[in-house]
Amino acid sequence: MLRILNLLMKKCENTGFGEIFTRLHSKILKNSKPDRLVSVSLVEFVSNFALSAQYSDSQNVLLLSNGKNPSLVSKWIRPDLENIVSDYVGENKPVKPATLEFDFNKVMENGVPAWQDVVQDYETIQNHWNMTPELNEDSSEVEVLKKCEDFAIILEKTYGNSGSRPSENETNTMGKHSKGYKSQGPRNPINEALLHQRQSLPIYSARNEIIRKIRDNRTVIVVGETGSGKTTQIPQYLMEAGFVRGFGSGIAVTQPRRVAATSISQRVAEEVGTRLGDKVGYSIRFENCSSKYTKIKYLTDGMLLREVLSDPLLLNYNVVILDEAHERTLRTDILFGLLKSIQKQREEMEDENNKRKENRLSQNNDKKTDGKTLDLENKQPPRITELKIVIMSATLDSEKFSNYFDNAPVLYISGRQYPVKTLYTKEPQSDYLDSAHISVLQIHLETNPTSGDILVFLSGQEDIESLEKLLNESNKNLPKHNKILTTPIYAALPQREQNRVFDKTPPNMRKVVLATNIAETSITIPGIRYVVDSGVHKSRDYDSRIGVESLLVQPISKSSARQRMGRAGRIGNGVCYRLYTEYDFQKLDENEAPEINRRQLTSVILTLKASGIEDILNFDYIDAPSIPSLKNGLIELYSLEALDDSGKLTKLGEWMAEFPLDPVFSKVLYESVKYKCTREILDLVSAQSVETLFYSPADNRQTASEAHKKFQSIDGDHWTAINLLKMFDSYRENGTKIIVFDQDSEYPTENPEYNEKRSEETKAEGSGQRLSSRKEKEVMSAGKLEYWCRQNFVNYKNINYVFRVRKQIETMLTRMGIDVTVSCGDDTDSVLMCLLSGFFYKCAMLQPDGTYRSLVGTQTVHIHPSSTMFRKRVAAIVYNQLVFTNKLYAKGVSSIQPSWIQTAAPKLYGNINFSS
Numbered sequence: 001m002l003r004i005l006n007l008l009m010k011k012c013e014n015t016g017f018g019e020i021f022t023r024l025h026s027k028i029l030k031n032s033k034p035d036r037l038v039s040v041s042l043v044e045f046v047s048n049f050a051l052s053a054q055y056s057d058s059q060n061v062l063l064l065s066n067g068k069n070p071s072l073v074s075k076w077i078r079p080d081l082e083n084i085v086s087d088y089v090g091e092n093k094p095v096k097p098a099t100l101e102f103d104f105n106k107v108m109e110n111g112v113p114a115w116q117d118v119v120q121d122y123e124t125i126q127n128h129w130n131m132t133p134e135l136n137e138d139s140s141e142v143e144v145l146k147k148c149e150d151f152a153i154i155l156e157k158t159y160g161n162s163g164s165r166p167s168e169n170e171t172n173t174m175g176k177h178s179k180g181y182k183s184q185g186p187r188n189p190i191n192e193a194l195l196h197q198r199q200s201l202p203i204y205s206a207r208n209e210i211i212r213k214i215r216d217n218r219t220v221i222v223v224g225e226t227g228s229g230k231t232t233q234i235p236q237y238l239m240e241a242g243f244v245r246g247f248g249s250g251i252a253v254t255q256p257r258r259v260a261a262t263s264i265s266q267r268v269a270e271e272v273g274t275r276l277g278d279k280v281g282y283s284i285r286f287e288n289c290s291s292k293y294t295k296i297k298y299l300t301d302g303m304l305l306r307e308v309l310s311d312p313l314l315l316n317y318n319v320v321i322l323d324e325a326h327e328r329t330l331r332t333d334i335l336f337g338l339l340k341s342i343q344k345q346r347e348e349m350e351d352e353n354n355k356r357k358e359n360r361l362s363q364n365n366d367k368k369t370d371g372k373t374l375d376l377e378n379k380q381p382p383r384i385t386e387l388k389i390v391i392m393s394a395t396l397d398s399e400k401f402s403n404y405f406d407n408a409p410v411l412y413i414s415g416r417q418y419p420v421k422t423l424y425t426k427e428p429q430s431d432y433l434d435s436a437h438i439s440v441l442q443i444h445l446e447t448n449p450t451s452g453d454i455l456v457f458l459s460g461q462e463d464i465e466s467l468e469k470l471l472n473e474s475n476k477n478l479p480k481h482n483k484i485l486t487t488p489i490y491a492a493l494p495q496r497e498q499n500r501v502f503d504k505t506p507p508n509m510r511k512v513v514l515a516t517n518i519a520e521t522s523i524t525i526p527g528i529r530y531v532v533d534s535g536v537h538k539s540r541d542y543d544s545r546i547g548v549e550s551l552l553v554q555p556i557s558k559s560s561a562r563q564r565m566g567r568a569g570r571i572g573n574g575v576c577y578r579l580y581t582e583y584d585f586q587k588l589d590e591n592e593a594p595e596i597n598r599r600q601l602t603s604v605i606l607t608l609k610a611s612g613i614e615d616i617l618n619f620d621y622i623d624a625p626s627i628p629s630l631k632n633g634l635i636e637l638y639s640l641e642a643l644d645d646s647g648k649l650t651k652l653g654e655w656m657a658e659f660p661l662d663p664v665f666s667k668v669l670y671e672s673v674k675y676k677c678t679r680e681i682l683d684l685v686s687a688q689s690v691e692t693l694f695y696s697p698a699d700n701r702q703t704a705s706e707a708h709k710k711f712q713s714i715d716g717d718h719w720t721a722i723n724l725l726k727m728f729d730s731y732r733e734n735g736t737k738i739i740v741f742d743q744d745s746e747y748p749t750e751n752p753e754y755n756e757k758r759s760e761e762t763k764a765e766g767s768g769q770r771l772s773s774r775k776e777k778e779v780m781s782a783g784k785l786e787y788w789c790r791q792n793f794v795n796y797k798n799i800n801y802v803f804r805v806r807k808q809i810e811t812m813l814t815r816m817g818i819d820v821t822v823s824c825g826d827d828t829d830s831v832l833m834c835l836l837s838g839f840f841y842k843c844a845m846l847q848p849d850g851t852y853r854s855l856v857g858t859q860t861v862h863i864h865p866s867s868t869m870f871r872k873r874v875a876a877i878v879y880n881q882l883v884f885t886n887k888l889y890a891k892g893v894s895s896i897q898p899s900w901i902q903t904a905a906p907k908l909y910g911n912i913n914f915s916s
């Protein structure tokens with residue numbers, strides 16, 4: 001404290017503040033130790049002072065105000081604290097208004113690194129606090145101390161050291177002059193090259209303008225060319241400008257896709273020079289890589305929606321950035337309305353708080369005049385600050401968004417870092433896969449292999465696997481030093497596999513990334529110079545009339561085409577090959593219809609209800625969904641018993657909303673307790689997280705089908721999946737165990753060669769010493785497990801992923817007090833009846849012609865050839881989903897007793913007797 005005061009005293013000489021700091025300093029020196037509340041007020045007073053300085057960073061001078069000066073920053077000084085401080089100093093003389101000019105350029109000398117060094121050192125101090133329990137007793141005290149320290153260090157480094165950057169030695173030994181804290185291990189230093197890259201992005205010249213606009217407005221819309229730097233830079237600018245204060249994550253940046261959230265946060269952590277999960281982190285379903293020290297958190301829109309449930313005013317954040325807003329995902333659309341309402345509530349609460357403070361202050365003044373002691377016990381309400389909302393995209397209808405957000409200003413960022421040339425085909429192509437194959441080979445053979453990698457956009461996993469096969473065939477004829485390395489990326493691929501697209505291309509190879517629209521926005525795949533755009537994607541549609549959701553291959557929109565093109569030209573000049581004519585491009589829709597108008601709304605309605613929005617029909621939608629869609633969603637939730645007769649959330653509904661799963665799965669998990677089959681239902685629900693667990697290569701279908709027989713259940717696909725997981729688990733548990741090590745990962749590495757080698761090494765070295773310094777895991781050899789999967793034509797990557805998801809759900813259920821080991825053995829009926837308690841909507845009855853008719857929507861349904869129930873005739877079926885290709889197919893099918901349906905959903909089916 002003395003150190004801070006000393007600094008402030010010197011810096012504020014001849015100002016009203018200099019005076020007060022001098023008085024405080026001498027009083028503390030005279031040993032009149034302030035009591036706890038006074039000292040908290042003191043540090044908070046000083047910290048507010050520090051904050052006011054930080055907040056005016058784009059002014060080129062730091063304006064320090066004592067609250068009486070009607071400057072921009074005056075609101076940051078709290079008059080009540082000033083009174084407590086004056087009281088302590090012993091003079092009621094008001095402090096003179098003061099402004100003090102600092103040369104801001106000097107603070108920012110050498111740009112970001114000067115701050116980063118400070119922040120890095122600061123993390124050492126934070127770690128110390130974290131490890132010192134007595135200091136954690138009063139977190140608010142710790143928080144204000146932190147702010148003071150922060151500012152003092154900045155001042156000291158900027159001015160106390162003649163304005164020069166502290167040497168490496170000095171930064172590492174910060175502990176010496178800050179309460180003896182010692183540095184906690186190595187840091188991630190700022191990479192000069194990255195800094196240079198940051199400064200050469202088009203957005204850099206707009207930095208101050210962006211900060212100013214966001215500071216002066218509650219909501220700002222930012223439209224900037226793909227690759228200009230919106231996603232990676234704006235959160236950093238805001239952090240540097242002091243929009244983040246204290247503990248908690250200050251800036252949330254939503255992404256429609258998991259891979260974007262993880263890869264961008266990794267990049268930004270590198271730019272900031274911090275470990276991922278510390279200052280910069282991410283949060284996606286089943287994976288949280290952030291801490292209470294995280295200031296910038298990239299998260300999927302679904303995760304932010306979930307956070308609203310536990311933190312209805314999102315008080316963890318000062319800024320929420322909704323990136324790629326043009327995508328209009330269902331969850332982002334709901335967030336628009338929720339955030340608008342949260343912003344208003346926080347504004348009202350902030351006003352209310354300010355009024356209360358003024359009242360308290362005048363009451364305290366009255367008491368002082370009466371000669372009574374100050375009411376220091378008076379509890380202060382929690383500090384509510386305004387919520388800034390930033391909407392970002394490269395291709396967005398800015399007028400529509402501005403109108404929706406009460407005429408929010410729109411900031412246009414011009415410029416792209418590198419140009420991208422666009423080429424079209426002369427004629428429409430009849431087979432886009434064939435065209436993509438030829439285009440990739442042409443690029444590969446006609447350009448220098450080191451000129452850059454290729455990214456191909458296709459519609460889905462099947463397309464990707466087909467093209468991968470074609471390219472691997474062609475690869476055989478390519479020279480040894482000029483091969484192609486294909487790397488797929490699609491949603492159903494486990495996260496780890498997806499991340500392989502970011503790996504460096506090995507020498508003498510060219511990487512060809514085969515992607516769905518998962519790689520269309522936000523992400524930068526290093527090395528990509530060429531984009532091949534098939535012009536199609538798989539789009540989900542919901543027909544509310546018949547209640548059927550379908551997934552169809554359809555042409556993309558112009559906005560998607562631009563995003564795809566934008567993936568080239570991020571590291572140098574790029575080329576985009578569109579496998580369609582320019583005429584066809586002109587005919588594309590500008591944007592795809594918002595998801596809210598073409599998706600089932602059950603899950604979203606449940607979230608809205610759980611976050612306190614009762615009137616679903618009149619919610620502030622940017623584009624309202626159709627009444628039949630809303631009605632269907634409400635009816636389904638009512639039938640699931642998540643809503644009561646008056647449309648209010650039931651206890652079961654609250655329970656279901658807590659799970660990051662589709663409501664039907666949460667319901668089934670809940671019912672598993674009643675049916676005494678939690679273990680089996682856990683398998684069943686986890687298995688739904690991947691598209692398929694088995695594979696059947698075209699050239700070996702017969703052998704694969706023979707191998708699959710041992711898992712197959714006559715009851716259908718659900719029990720087949722359960723059988724597989726049980727057998728895999730039992731092999732894993734009971735097979736020969738070896739010890740493997742993986743320093744970086746929670747999980748054993750999936751590379752069998754590595755595993756075998758590591759275990760050999762361990763045996764050879766007499767493992768004792770090595771064990772202590774490594775993470776140990778006792779598991780079945782990954783190599784053997786992979787071999788087992790190969791033998792049985794089981795997708796090894798997918799089954800591993802299913803077990804990871806299973807573990808997560810298991811942890812959540814255990815936390816809720818549910819015994820996850822309860823098993824029904826091989827009582828197939830119990831499991832299927834339990835499944836029906838959530839899936840009663842997805843049933844169909846056998847028709848005389850051998851087809852099935854869905855109970856909801858009364859559609860003719862065929863069992864998909866991939867199902868174990870294909871060509872089987874049973875009285876009734878339950879299915880996971882309906883897919884429309886040339887006809888309507890049911891996928892993931894099991895056989896059920898018709899009488900079970902009515903028992904599962906009496907609210908929906910009343911007294912209908914399905915057995916007759």
Ligand SMILES: Nc1ncnc2c1ncn2[C@@H]1O[C@H](COP(=O)(O)OP(=O)(O)OP(=O)(O)O)[C@@H](O)[C@H]1O
Nearest residue numbers: 226227228229230231232233267394522524526570
């Ligand atoms: N992982 C990375 N590796 C290399 N360069 C990167 C990486 N991530 C970002 N960059 C660089 O930063 C630039 C800006 O990326 P950023 O994602 O912030 O742009 P953006 O304006 O948000 O683009 P988009 O609208 O496409 O999401 C990229 O063009 C690229 O040059």
